[in-house]
Each structure stands twice: as C-alpha cells, then as structure tokens.
Amino acid sequence: MTGATESYELDVDGRALPVAAAWLGESLLYVLRERLGLPGAKNACEQGECGSCSIFLDDVLVNACCVLAADATDARIRTVEGFGDADHLSDVQAAFLGTGAVQCGFCTPGLILAVHDLLDQVPDPTGLEVREAISGNLCRCTGYGRILQAVEEVKATRSGASGPRGESP
Amino acid sequence: MPISRPTDVTATLDALAASPDADLLAGGTDLVVEVNLDRRRPEHVIALRRVTELAGHDTTDGRLRLGANVTYSEVEHDLAQLVPGLAMAARTVGSPQIRNAGTLGGNLGTASPAGDTLPWLLAMDAEVELASPEGDRSVPLANFLTGPKSTARRPAELITGVRLPRVEGPQHVSKIGPRNAMVISVACFAIVLDTTNRRVRTGMGAVGPTVLRSPDAERAVTQALDWDALTCPEDAIDAFGRACAEATAPITDHRSSAEYRRHAVGVLARRALRRCLST
Ligand SMILES: Cc1cc2nc3c(=O)[nH]c(=O)nc-3n(C[C@H](O)[C@H](O)[C@H](O)COP(=O)(O)OP(=O)(O)OC[C@H]3O[C@@H](n4cnc5c(N)ncnc54)[C@H](O)[C@@H]3O)c2cc1C
Ligand code: FES
Ligand code: FES
Numbered sequence: 001m002t003g004a005t006e007s008y009e010l011d012v013d014g015r016a017l018p019v020a021a022a023w024l025g026e027s028l029l030y031v032l033r034e035r036l037g038l039p040g041a042k043n044a045c046e047q048g049e050c051g052s053c054s055i056f057l058d059d060v061l062v063n064a065c066c067v068l069a070a071d072a073t074d075a076r077i078r079t080v081e082g083f084g085d086a087d088h089l090s091d092v093q094a095a096f097l098g099t100g101a102v103q104c105g106f107c108t109p110g111l112i113l114a115v116h117d118l119l120d121q122v123p124d125p126t127g128l129e130v131r132e133a134i135s136g137n138l139c140r141c142t143g144y145g146r147i148l149q150a151v152e153e154v155k156a157t158r159s160g161a162s163g164p165r166g167e168s169p
Numbered sequence: 170m171p172i173s174r175p176t177d178v179t180a181t182l183d184a185l186a187a188s189p190d191a192d193l194l195a196g197g198t199d200l201v202v203e204v205n206l207d208r209r210r211p212e213h214v215i216a217l218r219r220v221t222e223l224a225g226h227d228t229t230d231g232r233l234r235l236g237a238n239v240t241y242s243e244v245e246h247d248l249a250q251l252v253p254g255l256a257m258a259a260r261t262v263g264s265p266q267i268r269n270a271g272t273l274g275g276n277l278g279t280a281s282p283a284g285d286t287l288p289w290l291l292a293m294d295a296e297v298e299l300a301s302p303e304g305d306r307s308v309p310l311a312n313f314l315t316g317p318k319s320t321a322r323r324p325a326e327l328i329t330g331v332r333l334p335r336v337e338g339p340q341h342v343s344k345i346g347p348r349n350a351m352v353i354s355v356a357c358f359a360i361v362l363d364t365t366n367r368r369v370r371t372g373m374g375a376v377g378p379t380v381l382r383s384p385d386a387e388r389a390v391t392q393a394l395d396w397d398a399l400t401c402p403e404d405a406i407d408a409f410g411r412a413c414a415e416a417t418a419p420i421t422d423h424r425s426s427a428e429y430r431r432h433a434v435g436v437l438a439r440r441a442l443r444r445c446l447s448t
Contacts, residue, residue, distance in 0.1 A: 004171035004212050024171040025204040025211050046205040048198055048267055049351060060242075062270045065205060066197045070172045071216040114265070135350035136264020 008073045012036065013082030019069065028072050029053045029064035032079060040080035040109050044138075051137035054110035055079050061117040063136075080109035083116065091157060092116050095150040103141035111137045115151055123158060125151075171212065176219045178300055181327055186302055188213045189324040195238060196270035198263070199279045223274065223329060226251070234298070236330045237274025241267070254289040254340035254359055261285055261344050264351050274328045277313070280320045280379070281353075287314070287380040288359035288372030289342050295333040301326040314379040338364035339399070339445035344374070345433045346424075355425040358413070358437035362445045367396045369442075376417035376434045383416030390442065399447045410439035 004024040010017050010031070017036050029046070032038045032055075042052035046065045053064040056078035064079075084090040089097070092115045102108050111134060118125055118133035125133065130151050139147065173184040173191070185191060191213040194200055203209040217223060223238035226248065233251065235244075241259040245268060249256035262268055262285050276284045277297060287310070296307040302325060310331075313321050322328065340361040346352030357374030369391045373381045386409050393405035401409075414435030419427040 003210060006171050024214060025209075027201055027205055047202045048263065051264060051266055054266055060269045061266055063198075063266045066201045066267075066270055068172075068194055068197055068201050068204075068214065068216070070214070071174070071194060071197070071218065073174070074219075117265075132350070133265060136266045 006070045008070055010036070010069070010072060010077060011075070012038065012077045013079055022069065024070060026069050027065050028055070028067035028069040028077070031069035032064060038079055038081055042106050042109055044106060049138070050107070050110075051114065052107050052110040054113045054137065056113065056117070061113060080112055083112065090116065091154050092119070092150070095153040095157070096147070099146045099150040099153060101142060101146040101150040107137055107139040107141075111139065111147060115154070119151070119154060119158065124155065171214065173213075173215045174219055175215065176221060178220060178222045178327065178329060181215060181217065181220055182300060182302055182325070184215045185325055185327060191215045193217060193278065193327065195272040195275040195278070196240065198267050198271040199275055217274070228335065231335050232332055233335050234330050234332050235273055237272060237277070237328045239273050240269060241271050242269045244273075254292070254342045254361060255286060257340075257342040258285045258289050258357075258359065261342075273331060277320070277328055277331070278322070280314055280318050282317050282377060282379055283354040283357065283375040284380070285344060285354055285357055285374065288357050288374040289340075289361075290331060290333070291372035291380045291382055292359045292361050292370040293333040293336065294370070295331045297331055298329045299326040300329045305329075307332060317378050336361055336363045336365060336370075338362040341441040341444045343437055343441055345437060353424065356430050356433040356437055358434055358441050360438070360441045360445060362394070362399065364396065367391070369394065371413065371438070373413060373417060373434050376419040376430050378418065381416060381418070383413050386412030386416060386438070399445070401442065401446055406439050406442055409442055410435040413438040
C-alpha cells in the first residue's frame with residue numbers, strides 16, 4: 001500500500017502489540033483483524049452503522065471501524081477476546097448461548113460488549129433502556145427476541161434471583 | 170511525521186502550521202468512515218483527543234463555553250440540565266457507540282446541513298471559537314456555516330469550542346427520520362422560548378444548504394405568545410408552522426423529497442412549540 005506509514009504499539013486486552021509500518025489511514029478494526037490476527041471484532045459495514053466491530057477504548061464502547069488505529073496508541077483497548085474464551089465464558093456470553101441468541105453469530109461479539117457496557121453501568125435497565133443500548137447493533141437473524149431474553153437472564157442472575165426460565169446455562 | 174498527537178492547543182497549531190492540509194481528527198465518526206470508503210486518503214493526521222483545552226465546559230459571566238471535544242454522550246448524560254435542547258439533539262444522534270465518540274467540534278467541522286447539534290446552536294446564536302497562530306476569533310454560527318459541508322474555517326484554524334448565552338425557558342429539539350436510532354435527519358427542528366428576553370428562538374436542519382431560521386416566524390410567534398402564562402392561540406401555532414415551512418429551501422435526495430421535508434419541518438415546528446407551552 002502506498003502512502004504515509006506509521007509504526008506504533010497498541011495495548012489490546014492487556015497485551016502490548018507492535019504494529020509495524022501500517023498505512024496511516026488504517027482503522028483500528030482493520031489493524032485488529034488483519035495485522036494482529038484478532039478476528040473477534042467483526043467487519044460488516046465499515047461505516048459505523050452496524051456495531052459488529054464494537055470494542056472498548058479506555059472503557060468507552062465505540063465502533064473500531066471509526067477509530068484510527070494510529071490514534072489508539074495510548075488507549076486501553078478491550079475486545080471480545082478479552083472477555084472470555086471457550087472454557088471461561090462471561091455471564092453475558094453464556095446467556096447468549098443458553099437462550100439461543102446466536103444464529104449466524106456475526107453480530108454477537110458487538111452485542112456481547114454492548115450488553116456488558118449496559119449492565120455494568122445500569123444493573124437493572126428498563127426494557128426501553130435495553131433497546132436503546134443495543135440500538136447501534138444490527139442483527140439480521142434473530143429478530144432480537146432471544147437477545148432481549150439473554151439480557152433479562154443476566155440481569156436476573158446478577159441480582160441473585162433465578163433467571164426468567166428458572167435456570168442459567 | 171504522518172500523525173501528530175498534541176496535548177495542547179499551542180502544539181496543535183504548530184502542527185497545523187507545519188502541514189496546513191493535515192486532517193484534524195476528533196472522534197473519527199465522519200473522518201475515518203470517509204477514509205474507509207476511500208473518499209479521503211490522509212497524508213497527515215493531527216489527532217485532537219489528547220488536547221486538554223478542547224475538553225469540558227465552563228460558564229463565565231452568564232455565558233457558556235463547550236469545548237470542541239465534548240462528545241454527544243457527555244452532553245446527554247452530564248449537560249442535560251445546562252443545555253437541555255442540545256441534550257435532546259444529542260440523544261437522537263446515531264447509536265451509543267457513535268455518541269460515545271462523536272464530538273461537537275466534529276459536527277461543526279463536517280458542517281452537514283443535517284448536523285443535529287446545529288439547529289439548536291443556531292437558535293442560541295452560538296459563536297464558534299477558532300484559534301490560529303494569528304490569534305483567536307469567534308464567528309457567529311450563521312456566518313461560520315457557508316454551505317453544505319463548507320465553513321468559514323481557515324486552513325490554519327482549529328475549532329476550540331462554541332460559546333453561547335445562558336437562556337432561561339423551555340426548549341425542545343426533535344427530528345424526523347425512518348427509524349428512532351441511527352438516522353440522518355430528514356428534518357430537524359429546535360426551539361427555545363427565551364423567557365429572559367421574551368423572544369422565540371428557532372433553528373431548522375436538513376431543509377436547506379445550511380441550518381436555517383425564519384425571522385418572520387420567530388417575530389410573529391414572539392408577539393402572539395402570552396409570556397406570563399406561556400400560552401399561544403391555536404391559529405398562531407398553525408401560522409408558526411406554516412411560516413417555518415415557507416422559510417425552508419429543501420432538496421430532494423435519496424433520503425426524502427423536498428416536499429416531504431418542508432411539510433415535516435412545519436409539523437415539527439408546531440409540535441415543538443406545543444411541547445414548550447403550558448397546558
Ligand atoms: C453511523 C453514523 C451515524 C451518525 N448519525 C449522526 C446523526 O444522527 N446526527 C449527526 O449530526 N451526525 C451523525 N453522524 C455524523 C457524525 O457522527 C457527527 O458529525 C459527529 O459529530 C462527528 O464528530 P467526530 O468527533 O466523530 O468528528 P471527526 O470524524 O473526527 O471529524 C469530522 C470533521 O471535522 C473536522 N474536525 C474535527 N474536530 C475539529 C476541530 N476541533 N477543529 C476543526 N476541525 C475539526 C475533521 O477534520 C473532519 O473534517 C453519524 C455518523 C455515523 C458514522
Ligand atoms: S463494521 Fe464498524 S459499525 Fe459496522
Ligand atoms: S445472529 Fe446473525 S446477525 Fe445476529
């Protein structure tokens with residue numbers, strides 16, 4: 001690729017990762033996926049519309065496709081990879097699986113982070129607050145019903161009550 | 170150096186003087202998307218998020234200053250008491266992710282006719298603060314916005330914030346688009362019943378080359394209002410909606426027809442005025 005390049009280091013999920021001679025115009029989403037081999041954040045639109053690339057930048061939920069990677073140098077980046085793995089799922093991840101909120105799964109990483117963001121700030125959100133919190137995350141498969149159910153389940157589990165279906169996965 | 174990461178205004182202006190064609194980067198929700206879509210290829214970026222003077226807000230002598238780096242989320246969550254109309258506008262922008270990143274300075278820098286902070290800022294007679302090596306100046310928003318996506322900002326200038334008067338009285342901002350989230354305005358309307366100066370202030374977005382106001386509509390409804398009771402005769406409310414719609418110069422594009430835009434802004438104007446009146 002021609003054009004101005006830049007080398008820098010990114011702090012991703014607690015690891016310092018070097019990025020060498022990247023084109024200045026590369027988004028954080030591109031660098032995470034294509035240069036650092038972290039495919040958790042998904043690329044579906046590259047224009048801020050779908051939320052599938054959601055990540056935390058210094059604890060703030062943003063779309064990685066709207067962040068210039070070279071400007072994220074001194075920020076703490078957290079991706080879905082930092083929230084759990086196959087053996088240690090976060091409660092939100094487990095609830096998504098348990099309720100069947102995952103179909104093709106493309107929207108799932110972004111939604112998981114959006115739901116973590118919501119429930120960490122507002123432990124007992126109203127239905128409207130949940131809908132607002134995920135309004136920037138598009139899902140083409142589920143119709144959102146199971147996703148909303150998963151949120152209810154985490155809410156209930158975290159507040160100590162049993163989930164709406166009487167069990168947690 | 171392709172990217173500069175200054176931490177104060179002086180260093181930012183130095184970087185800008187060294188490369189006047191550099192792209193200033195705030196939240197990136199306009200700029201980085203343009204780059205992703207291959208509409209812009211930056212050779213030099215000056216990243217603004219570390220510039221301390223661009224953050225936060227302050228009030229002095231009854232005037233309010235909002236820093237260019239203030240995000241929609243900050244306006245929505247922290248400034249709702251201070252600038253209720255702007256908080257209503259901020260709540261309609263994009264999605265939580267966009268509101269966490271997008272800034273006032275970026276909305277002014279992009280200067281889209283559909284920029285959602287602009288109608289309220291126009292209604293408030295906001296002034297845009299600009300800094301450059303030649304000194305600081307402030308430009309009334311109406312003069313700053315010179316056309317669709319064009320502004321009076323000179324190449325060496327940095328938008329540092331906006332200044333506005335503190336105004337008492339009810340305010341309302343609403344917009345129309347195909348859904349409740351993640352839409353660019355088809356029409357946007359801001360109204361402030363300035364009870365201190367007994368004057369109705371308005372701003373209209375997405376219905377002209379820049380945001381507009383209708384001095385005639387403002388004057389007529391200012392006279393028709395009962396300022397003590399905060400009531401207004403029905404026929405004056407209707408006339409207000411019509412006069413606002415007549416003052417627009419909308420275009421037809423993929424989002425809407427000009428006719429719909431004009432109609433919609435008249436409806437928004439009546440509705441917004443009613444919201445501000447006591448019932
Ligand atoms: C999915 C999506 C939804 C959106 N929805 C809305 C919406 O509902 N309403 C709306 O109004 N907008 C919307 N936008 C557009 C955008 O979010 C806003 O215009 C936002 O305010 C841009 O701010 P930013 O900080 O991200 O700007 P950036 O992208 O960083 O910059 C935008 C422009 O302003 C310039 N600039 C930034 N800061 C300064 C400064 N201090 N001095 C001089 N120039 C500067 C930049 O050089 C650039 O040209 C949306 C965008 C996306 C991607
Ligand atoms: S890929 Fe970033 S929001 Fe769609
Ligand atoms: S599960 Fe397929 S997009 Fe949501």
